[in-house]
Amino acid sequence: MTDAKGSECRARRALHDMPKAFFVGIAGGTGSGKTTLARGLAERYTRVGTALVEQDSYYLDRSHLSREERAALNFDEPAAVDFELLARDLRSLAQGVAIEKPRYSFVEHARTGEFDRVEPAPLVIVEGLFAFWDGRVREQMGLTIFLEADEPVRLARRLERDLGERGRTRESVIAQFEATVRPMHRRYVEPMKSLASLVLNTDTATVEASLHETIGALGGAFPELRNIG
Secondary structure (H helix, E strand, O other): OOHHHHHHHHHHHHHHOOOOOEEEEEEEOOOOOHHHHHHHHHHHOOOOOEEEEEHHHHEOOOOOOOHHHHHOOOOOOHHHEOHHHHHHHHHHHHOOOOEEEEEEEOOOOEEEEEEEEEOOOOEEEEEOOOOOOOHHHHOOOOEEEEEEOOHHHHHHHHHHHHHHHOOOOHHHHHHHHHHHHHHHHHHHHHHHHHHOOEEEEOOOOOHHHHHHHHHHHHHHHOHHHOOOO
């Protein structure tokens, strides 16, 4: 066995022998590249074992409201997120217990009543607008990453996503961006940059470059990961 392979095997054993999982939080404004980075990170560490937890799954259940009332809600402020449930689920994963992550419909603006089972893993990646805004969630993070990008770039990415994946119209996306996304970003999202261990600008950096910086930061925060990824 080569030294490199031996180091990787030892790192894997160390990860799987851990009493708790290692948590990475990825936050940033809409269209900043959070999901792309999170999925790339999960893919890079597949051999280790990863769990991906999206904050989007934890919007408060407002199914008791009419569809029109739900559509008028502000989803771009921390008060829209069920942080109590998110923190509880992360604690369960840290203790080696699987969770039932709620499914959320952005077409209906409500939980569907269905769940996705997430198994515990050595590396847990949490991504979302407010991934480490809440102290109960943030205290479980070993590494916090904030992604920033200029507003025109983020709006263009938001339009591409919402028109293609969420059944929205261009007019409704722009109206929401101007009414809540922009002001809530300035009030709540941007200040989270001061809580981040690592800040990455995704305007010009490639996904691979951002991933490379993240892997380096992971190795610094968690030495067992240095030989994997």
